Amino acid sequence: MRRIVQLAATLILAGIAPAAAHHSFGVYFDAEKPVTLTGVVTKVDWRNPHTHLYLDVKDASGKVVNWTLEGYPPNVLSRTGWKKDVTVKVGDTISVFGWRARDGAPMAHLREATLADGKRLFFGPPAGTGEGGPVAGR
Amino acid sequence: MRRLVLGLVLTTALGGARVGVEAQSQSGAIQPTPRLADGKPDLTGVYQASNRRGRDWDAQVPGDAPGQPARATQPSAGVNIAQRDPIPFRPEAQQRAQDILNRRSVDDPAAHCVPQASPRMTPVSLFPMEFVHTPKKLVILYEYFWSFRSIPIGAAHADDADPSFVGDSVARWDGNTLVVDVTNFKAGGWLGGGLVHSDALHLVERYTRVDRDQMNYEVLIDDPKVLTKPFTQRNTLMLREGTRLREYSCLENNMDPKLYEKLLVDPSTFIRKPK
Numbered sequence: 101m102r103r104i105v106q107l108a109a110t111l112i113l114a115g116i117a118p119a120a121a122h123h124s125f126g127v128y129f130d131a132e133k134p135v136t137l138t139g140v141v142t143k144v145d146w147r148n149p150h151t152h153l154y155l156d157v158k159d160a161s162g163k164v165v166n167w168t169l170e171g172y173p174p175n176v177l178s179r180t181g182w183k184k185d186v187t188v189k190v191g192d193t194i195s196v197f198g199w200r201a202r203d204g205a206p207m208a209h210l211r212e213a214t215l216a217d218g219k220r221l222f223f224g225p226p227a228g229t230g231e232g233g234p235v236a237g238r
Numbered sequence: 239m240r241r242l243v244l245g246l247v248l249t250t251a252l253g254g255a256r257v258g259v260e261a262q263s264q265s266g267a268i269q270p271t272p273r274l275a276d277g278k279p280d281l282t283g284v285y286q287a288s289n290r291r292g293r294d295w296d297a298q299v300p301g302d303a304p305g306q307p308a309r310a311t312q313p314s315a316g317v318n319i320a321q322r323d324p325i326p327f328r329p330e331a332q333q334r335a336q337d338i339l340n341r342r343s344v345d346d347p348a349a350h351c352v353p354q355a356s357p358r359m360t361p362v363s364l365f366p367m368e369f370v371h372t373p374k375k376l377v378i379l380y381e382y383f384w385s386f387r388s389i390p391i392g393a394a395h396a397d398d399a400d401p402s403f404v405g406d407s408v409a410r411w412d413g414n415t416l417v418v419d420v421t422n423f424k425a426g427g428w429l430g431g432g433l434v435h436s437d438a439l440h441l442v443e444r445y446t447r448v449d450r451d452q453m454n455y456e457v458l459i460d461d462p463k464v465l466t467k468p469f470t471q472r473n474t475l476m477l478r479e480g481t482r483l484r485e486y487s488c489l490e491n492n493m494d495p496k497l498y499e500k501l502l503v504d505p506s507t508f509i510r511k512p513k
Binding site: 227 | 297298317342381481484487488490492494501507
């Protein structure tokens with residue numbers, strides 16, 4: 101919590117004004133619904149304007165649900181430690197953290213992935229990116 | 239953290255005159271600004287909007303808690319690092335900004351992959367920009383939306399240009415600063431902070447390569463149809479010699495228009511509720 105407060109203070113002091121990279125987070129995803137999933141990668145869609153990972157995840161009853169996980173475009177990932185067809189491959193078991201779609205569909209804005217070897221990488225921007233930000237006085 | 243504090247102190251002490259920049263220790267001695275054959279500063283290079291000097295791309299990395307960046311990577315690797323004065327909205331524009339906030343920017347033209355004016359494009363730190371500079375021309379290549387501006391130096395504005403999303407640009411020198419005058423915009427572009435510009439948008443950009451690694455960007459934004467007076471926005475651009483531009487084909491698999499059409503049938507699913 102202390103860190104979040106520090107970040108907020110930093111943003112205010114430095115006058116940082118978040119703006120949309122491509123689209124708004126909050127139109128479809130809910131910052132109040134964080135989700136952590138572990139599953140098997142079934143597809144990697146390395147395309148613009150958003151890369152998507154597809155993940156088979158077993159729910160509490162043992163039923164397998166295929167999740168769609170949205171993140172940065174390939175260029176951004178390529179500059180931050182990801183390599184197409186190498187970093188994540190179909191069949192890999194990974195854990196991810198993100199925020200769920202508002203409509204309850206098995207879809208999430210993926211912020212961070214933990215790979216099979218334990219390496220952690222960001223896959224998308226923070227919650228709230230691009231949805232307007234503070235307006236009054238700005 | 240000390241570097242961050244220093245940057246913030248500098249920013250505050252200078253009254254917002256420049257974006258806080260990290261101390262030089264990270265990349266060694268400051269190198270002089272490169273020069274063109276005519277003696278003017280050479281702006282050529284690949285840059286990232288960032289407060290951090292150094293050859294490598296500046297990006298957040300995970301910290302201890304899920305989704306939170308490591309503290310050292312927080313300050314300068316956000317999506318947008320612009321520092322700007324308060325936007326002096328006219329009342330109708332202020333209301334529109336509030337509507338944009340309430341609707342979580344669902345109407346943003348960027349969601350349709352439309353390039354936007356430079357005050358919005360320049361501070362986005364996720365994508366590099368390449369400057370190609372000769373004595374007669376500056377070409378700025380933006381990976382973001384895979385767009386470009388070809389800016390003649392010492393020329394007059396085109397008299398036969400139709401209004402466009404990124405406007406018509408011409409440049410002149412003011413000492414060591416290249417000043418770019420931009421006019422002739424299509425109405426309706428978004429500049430961030432809820433500001434939707436009109437066709438009267440007029441930008442005066444100032445590009446100052448203060449040394450080899452750092453270029454200061456300052457833009458005076460005027461739009462009498464939506465603002466009561468001009469205001470200024472600033473950010474720093476840092477040279478990233480190890481970076482190249484890659485294709486950003488935003489329309490390749492853009493799912494937003496179809497999804498938004500569905501969601502807008504009932505906007506109550508996503509609009510902000512009064513607290």
